[in-house]
Amino acid sequence: MKEEEKLLKPVDSIIKQLKHLLSSGQLNPGDRLLSERKLAERFGVSRTHVREAIKKLEFYGILKTLPQSGTFVAGLEISALEGLMTDAMQVESYDFYSLAESRVILETSIVRLACQRRTEEDLILIEDRIDAYDEKIKQGVQATEEDLSFHRQIAEASKNPVLRSMMLIIAPDIMTSYRKYKPCSDSGKRSVASIEHRLLLEYIRNKDEAAAVNMMEQHLRGVMEYARTLSVSEKMWASASGIA
Incomplete structure (x- = not known):
């Protein structure tokens, strides 16, 4: 190569x-x-x-x-x-804040549609992804791939191929950023995420769109706040270094 x-x-x-x-x-x-x-x-x-x-x-x-x-x-x-x-080809490197912001916009729309269109098979597959995530957490290791797999499964349940494709497009960049910045590395945050995964599943099962959207926003709020802090820090560093 x-x-x-x-x-x-x-x-x-x-x-x-x-x-x-x-x-x-x-x-x-x-x-x-x-x-x-x-x-x-x-x-x-x-x-x-x-x-x-x-x-x-x-x-x-x-x-x-x-x-x-x-x-x-x-x-x-x-x-x-x-x-x-x-x-x-994404030759440019997307900043973490843009990725996090795009993810919130995408996933709140996705989870709303998932509530409307999910099948019983979708619910089983979503729960399987939650179990895989929880197993990694019990082992005390990072579960970034399992977490994104859970969210991709919700995208599958939305039955919207364009939104699903958009999730697949940004997924590699999200994983790269998560490994670099580790916004959810704290064990307490991972435990909260696990609880929120289960709640999201229940809201989708019950077709409760409002609760599902609110939970998805809450679920991703910590990442957004971390991304916002990171963005401010990087701008301050660039300004102090004379780059910006």
């Missing part, structure tokens, strides 16, 4: 390599992609990252997955596809 690609996030590295395949004529509009497994082997990444890259490109209309048929490149001009792929 080239040195410049090492600096890219795995998902963006995959998109950049797919863009190169288009530019070089190895991949053309209308072509079917290799399977996730083969793409992962070719690019030297995990299948999870391949799946996230495909979801992101689907959101931008670059790829389309057809049941029983596979994933295809959109039938657009090469120049248009390349431009869209450049837009899809």
Whole structure:
């Protein structure tokens, strides 16, 4: 892998390599992609990252997955596809506050729809994600992935593919920021989060939209307050350093 690609996030590295395949004529509009497994082997990444890259490109209309048929490149001009792929690559680094703010806007809408549209199967899957989170907490280790998996499952229950895709797009950046800043590293906060997860499930089960939205706002309030504090600190540091 080239040195410049090492600096890219795995998902963006995959998109950049797919863009190169288009530019070089190895991949053309209308072509079917290799399977996730083969793409992962070719690019030297995990299948999870391949799946996230495909979801992101689907959101931008670059790829389309057809049941029983596979994933295809959109039938657009090469120049248009390349431009869209450049837009899809998050080369810039989003600040933590913007990510936290976007997450609140997205998830309050998502949980409202989940209350309206959830199925019994959705409730079972959401509870499974809560159990997985709680198990990690009992072990005394970080449960960032399990926490986001819980929230993604609520997005699935909303039955809105656009909101679900938007969650998938920002999820890698959220995980990177959480690992860097550790806003929920305190064991007390993790215990409160676990209780709030259960309450969110009950409100979704009871289709209580108002309570679910209020709980989601409360659930994410601590992260927002931490992000706001962090943003102010970074601006003060930049000002003192003569950067801003």
